[in-house]
Amino acid sequence: MSRSAKRDILLQTAERLFYEHGFRGVGLKQIINEADVATMTLYNHFSSKDNLIEEVLKQREERYWSYLDSYIEMDSDSPFILAVKAHGLFLKEQSYKGCMFLRAIEDYAGTDNEIENIARGHKLKLLQYFQQLAERKGKSNERDLANQLTLLLEGTTSMTTLIGAEQATEYSISMAKTLLIQHTS
Structure with a gap:
């Protein structure tokens, strides 16, 4: 899977979770798990939860x-x-x-x-x-x-x-x- 494809999956997963559960109700660990990516993949694309939001x-x-x-x-x-x-x-x-x-x-x-x-x-x-x-x-x-x-x-x-x-x-x-x-x- 390409780097940009993983970024897109992270964004889609994060948006869905934030929309369903609120910004404060979702942690990065949940996003990582549901997007099925490594922790480092998230941090390679986004410097923080705020940056992801x-x-x-x-x-x-x-x-x-x-x-x-x-x-x-x-x-x-x-x-x-x-x-x-x-x-x-x-x-x-x-x-x-x-x-x-x-x-x-x-x-x-x-x-x-x-x-x-x-x-x-x-x-x-x-x-x-x-x-x-x-x-x-x-x-x-x-x-x-x-x-x-x-x-x-x-x-x-x-x-x-x-x-x-x-x-x-x-x-x-x-x-x-x-x-x-x-x-x-």
Whole structure:
């Protein structure tokens, strides 16, 4: 097995375990055992548990943005609705038990670390994304719309744990349509 294949297995295993049991609920020994790699293999790729968490979050964020990028057509009349649908698909397939980024913020808040910075950066990037999209589409009060859509997606993520991704996404699409009517220039 190649070096990069072992790294990928470690990242996949760590992400699954962190998502299922929390960052604090999983030790490196469990990750090593479930990934079926030697201890040195882990340390050849990651300098610490924090470094492994950082890489898991970065990889998850890349995957999130690939969902949005593959779904959204900028020239579409409704890229905002497509973004809500893409977010819902990500929830259904990858994030059915809540937001891993929010968990990272909660677990590592105030400790001046890269984990919290990566997680907060993910949320900020989504807000900026909607603001830029609103500007390109000539929407009024683009900052307000961006905040409202980001809040809508955060609520969709939270509700997924209660009512499932499909129903939460249906509600959020309906709400997004209402928001967009209010923000028509």
